Amino acid sequence: MKEDLINAIANLEEEKALQTVKEKIKAGETPLQIVEQCRQGVEIVGKRYSEEIYFLSDLIMSEEILRRIMEILNPYFSKNTEQNGTKIVMGTIEGDIHDLGKNIIVNLLRSHGFDVYDLGVDVQPEEFIKAINETGASIIGISVLLTFSINSVKKVIDLLREAGLREKVTVLLGGYPVNERVRQFTGADYFETDAIKAIELVKEIALSK
Numbered sequence: 001m002k003e004d005l006i007n008a009i010a011n012l013e014e015e016k017a018l019q020t021v022k023e024k025i026k027a028g029e030t031p032l033q034i035v036e037q038c039r040q041g042v043e044i045v046g047k048r049y050s051e052e053i054y055f056l057s058d059l060i061m062s063e064e065i066l067r068r069i070m071e072i073l074n075p076y077f078s079k080n081t082e083q084n085g086t087k088i089v090m091g092t093i094e095g096d097i098h099d100l101g102k103n104i105i106v107n108l109l110r111s112h113g114f115d116v117y118d119l120g121v122d123v124q125p126e127e128f129i130k131a132i133n134e135t136g137a138s139i140i141g142i143s144v145l146l147t148f149s150i151n152s153v154k155k156v157i158d159l160l161r162e163a164g165l166r167e168k169v170t171v172l173l174g175g176y177p178v179n180e181r182v183r184q185f186t187g188a189d190y191f192e193t194d195a196i197k198a199i200e201l202v203k204e205i206a207l208s209k
């Protein structure tokens, strides 16, 4: 059942979560379905942290659980070594070091043949522009989990405009707080928080280039 994994993660029951993941794989669930359940589980962790039921050590624990789940899932993601010619610059925005979601998307995009330049975490807006100039990529993917860092996302788009690159580069956002309001405020083109839909979206953008 979907709730088993969500609850095991929400309650920080590491061994139970890992066992449940292994059972789900055996039962034929896809790695992406499992990732989505993980995301829902840590969302509850985050909520409990906001409500002061959980503390920073619990956030760290949820990170540990997610990392171990990803170790189990990684071999099950399809491997496509054929490049499709589309270059993408990705990074977690300035001030923010959350990278679990970004890494999932980077791996998925690579496994779908995209050429991804991963700038890592805490990436300054200027670094995104530099990477676009150096690689000639036409898509920027920005991960943002801290509300505090949303202003820096806006700065990336402002800098693209100043550099005369705005029309050439499509910007998409992902991460816990992104929604239509954030997209409009920052001036980004798209946002997506579901991994499966995110890959479909990037494929569509690539086709339109």
Ligand code: B12
Residues within 6 Å of the ligand: 035, 036, 038, 039, 042, 043, 044, 045, 046, 047, 049, 050, 056, 059, 060, 062, 063, 066, 095, 096, 097, 098, 099, 100, 101, 102, 104, 105, 140, 141, 142, 143, 144, 145, 146, 147, 148, 172, 173, 174, 175, 176, 177, 191, 192, 193, 194, 195, 198
């Ligand atoms: C794990 C975690 C941590 C870990 C991060 C480990 C790591 N290496 O990433 C640690 C413990 C280090 C951490 C630290 C902090 N955290 Co934290 N953390 C979380 C938690 C519980 C889960 C995040 C996560 O990994 N989710 C799972 C992944 C799979 O989901 P995701 O990132 O959303 O990614 C998915 C999609 O969004 C999408 N996606 C992601 N990126 C992109 C990019 C593109 C282009 C696209 C298309 C899609 C896409 O793909 C993924 C597919 O499933 C969240 C709670 C939450 N609701 O998110 C809080 C949360 C993000 N953290 C929070 C806070 C406050 C902090 C700290 C400030 C705590 C502190 N006092 O120090 C620090 C900040 C450190 C910093 N400077 O960044 C708050 C942020 C609140 C806010 N509104 O700003 C949250 C929301 C918790 C809460 N409710 O209070 N955290």
